[in-house]
Amino acid sequence: MPTFVLILHGLIAVALLGAITHQTLATFAPAHARPGSFFGRFRGVSAGAFTDGIVVLYVVSALLGAIVYLSFRTDIRPFLERAGYWSSLGLFDIKEHFSSIGLGLLPAYWVCWRRSRVAGDAGRARAILTATLAFIVWWNFLIGHILNNTRGFGG
Amino acid sequence: MTSSAAFRRFVFAYATAFAVLYAIALKGDLALFTVYPSLRIVLLGTQHSRDVAAPSMAFLAPAMYWYGWTATAALGALLCGFVAALVPARWTWRVWDGWVWLLPIAAMAACVYLTMPWFRM
Numbered sequence: 030m031p032t033f034v035l036i037l038h039g040l041i042a043v044a045l046l047g048a049i050t051h052q053t054l055a056t057f058a059p060a061h062a063r064p065g066s067f068f069g070r071f072r073g074v075s076a077g078a079f080t081d082g083i084v085v086l087y088v089v090s091a092l093l094g095a096i097v098y099l100s101f102r103t104d105i106r107p108f109l110e111r112a113g114y115w116s117s118l119g120l121f122d123i124k125e126h127f128s129s130i131g132l133g134l135l136p137a138y139w140v141c142w143r144r145s146r147v148a149g150d151a152g153r154a155r156a157i158l159t160a161t162l163a164f165i166v167w168w169n170f171l172i173g174h175i176l177n178n179t180r181g182f183g184g
Numbered sequence: 185m186t187s188s189a190a191f192r193r194f195v196f197a198y199a200t201a202f203a204v205l206y207a208i209a210l211k212g213d214l215a216l217f218t219v220y221p222s223l224r225i226v227l228l229g230t231q232h233s234r235d236v237a238a239p240s241m242a243f244l245a246p247a248m249y250w251y252g253w254t255a256t257a258a259l260g261a262l263l264c265g266f267v268a269a270l271v272p273a274r275w276t277w278r279v280w281d282g283w284v285w286l287l288p289i290a291a292m293a294a295c296v297y298l299t300m301p302w303f304r305m
Contacts, residue, residue: 137284
């Protein structure tokens with residue numbers, strides 16, 4: 030059961046990673062990018078259309094992570110402690126902290142994207158909240174993979 | 185609903201307060217509850233294994249605080265959000281929108297700082 034939940038957690042994280050990366054690049058891409066260019070295509074989609082999906086995927090991913098964390102604490106972490114993988118455990122702690130802070134940011138992020146016209150401080154807030162969430166998602170994804178592969182990662 | 189000024193004040197205050205309170209909960213070890221996954225029990229408040237057993241036996245009943253820290257932050261943030269929604273708009277219109285991203289980023293940095301001991305072991 031934990032393996033199934035972990036795989037599901039990973040698959041949802043992949044979808045979340047794609048959506049948040051697309052939205053972030055679309056937000057920060059040059060406004061006057063050449064139409065046929067890479068950034069021009071990113072600009073061609075509505076970045077706001079990803080918002081609801083990102084919120085749902087983040088919440089589901091966090092919930093699955095919270096479930097699988099119970100198994101991690103009882104079955105995996107004692108092994109890592111005995112083997113002295115202190116840095117890996119520290120990275121995982123940062124992952125859990127960022128995950129919670131990201132959850133707390135979601136309502137504000139959602140409201141920022143629901144507003145059709147934003148400028149000035151509100152526009153900056155929307156862009157930076159999106160970038161912050163993207164950073165959290167990327168961090169959690171990479172650290173999750175490193176932890177999952179600890180016995181193979183780095184020997 | 186999302187265009188309501190009160191709702192906007194609620195979510196902005198919630199997001200800001202959640203991040204700050206999470207960092208405070210982490211620093212102060214203020215978990216609303218403690219989970220013991222191997223025993224399948226949840227105890228109210230922050231409970232350390234040394235309160236009930238010898239520290240060397242802590243591995244028998246590993247404690248989890250993350251759920252409790254998150255719950256502490258969520259509860260506190262809800263209160264802050266409700267207060268922000270209820271106060272007159274004229275009290276808050278001068279509040280800078282940037283706090284909603286600046287304080288969470290500062291809280292993330294604080295969490296990293298508080299995790300540094302792991303990397304010195």
